[in-house]
Amino acid sequence: MTEAARVEPDFAGKVAIVTGGGAGIGFAIARAFARSGARVAIAGRTKERLTHAANSIGEESGAPVLVVPADVGKHADCERIVAATVERFDGLDILVNNAALFALVPLMEADHTEAARFINTNVMGPLQCSRAFAHWAVKHERGGAIVNVSSIAGARPAPGCGLYSASKAALESLTRSMAVEWAPLGMRVNAVAPGHVNTEGVLEDFRAGRLDEAAMIRSIPAGRIADVDDIADAVLFLCGDHARHIVGQVLTVDGGEGF
Ligand SMILES: NC(=O)c1ccc[n+]([C@@H]2O[C@H](COP(=O)([O-])OP(=O)(O)OC[C@H]3O[C@@H](n4cnc5c(N)ncnc54)[C@H](OP(=O)(O)O)[C@@H]3O)[C@@H](O)[C@H]2O)c1
Numbered sequence: 001m002t003e004a005a006r007v008e009p010d011f012a013g014k015v016a017i018v019t020g021g022g023a024g025i026g027f028a029i030a031r032a033f034a035r036s037g038a039r040v041a042i043a044g045r046t047k048e049r050l051t052h053a054a055n056s057i058g059e060e061s062g063a064p065v066l067v068v069p070a071d072v073g074k075h076a077d078c079e080r081i082v083a084a085t086v087e088r089f090d091g092l093d094i095l096v097n098n099a100a101l102f103a104l105v106p107l108m109e110a111d112h113t114e115a116a117r118f119i120n121t122n123v124m125g126p127l128q129c130s131r132a133f134a135h136w137a138v139k140h141e142r143g144g145a146i147v148n149v150s151s152i153a154g155a156r157p158a159p160g161c162g163l164y165s166a167s168k169a170a171l172e173s174l175t176r177s178m179a180v181e182w183a184p185l186g187m188r189v190n191a192v193a194p195g196h197v198n199t200e201g202v203l204e205d206f207r208a209g210r211l212d213e214a215a216m217i218r219s220i221p222a223g224r225i226a227d228v229d230d231i232a233d234a235v236l237f238l239c240g241d242h243a244r245h246i247v248g249q250v251l252t253v254d255g256g257e258g259f
Pocket residue numbers: 019020021022023024025026043044045046047049070071072073097098099100101102121149150151152193194195196197198199200201202
């Protein structure tokens with residue numbers, strides 16, 4: 001689709017948080033919201049990365065971008081991300097729980113410490129950020145939309161991916177539970193599950209020979225690896241009015257890779 005043919009969803013006046021918005025898919029999501037008129041807060045652990053991303057998005061869109069250095073694996077940081085955003089933009093409409101830990105850990109090495117790292121960042125982080133948002137929304141009689149970024153790995157075992165896959169499967173279950181508990185409050189909760197995406201981590205795996213790019217492309221019916229904007233478009237769809245009656249769903253965005 002050409003740029004001219006694209007119809008950007010209108011998020012003018014909305015406020016969105018994107019965790020992990022300093023790089024990769026999160027950066028693309030934050031940029032897409034800003035292009036669509038939203039005011040955006042991006043959270044991550046590395047302030048320099050966030051500042052660089054915020055400058056880039058701000059220069060392109062003219063939208064204000066708030067930087068919140070924070071570790072979603074820490075409960076207090078999750079509450080601080082929401083509080084700082086509300087304070088800066090005087091409201092909150094959308095939360096995208098995108099930040100996650102990915103690492104290959106053979107299950108023989110998966111002791112309590114390793115497992116806790118994945119659960120804290122990939123499951124508790126989204127839960128605590130979402131709770132902080134939901135408490136604020138209820139108190140102020142506001143609705144909202146939450147999208148959790150999962151992975152097709154949540155349903156597909158692969159050697160070394162056990163902890164990551166388990167954390168994403170838990171995140172998808174949590175998505176459905178939050179959805180049914182909070183839909184009556186006006187909060188819609190959904191998830192996207194990408195296949196492989198052309199982020200720096202995946203491109204580095206191709207360069208280093210850890211992943212075979214040609215074989216991967218052959219295995220994807222759509223004939224290409226996802227671009228970060230493929231995922232951002234799906235997230236914006238789920239956050240927007242066209243998805244107003246979609247609750248508790250996991251939208252796979254993988255060009256058919258998962259079949
Ligand atoms: N790339 C893929 O092919 C792919 C496929 C399926 C699903 N996904 C999912 O898509 C999401 C984004 O992946 P990505 O590949 O774009 O990742 P990425 O390029 O590694 O970026 C992740 C971002 O999250 C931040 N982050 C990591 N841990 C954090 C923490 N504890 N607290 C706050 N921020 C944290 C990182 O910044 P700091 O390091 O500065 O904190 C970074 O900006 C993840 O949920 C991932 O599981 C990715």
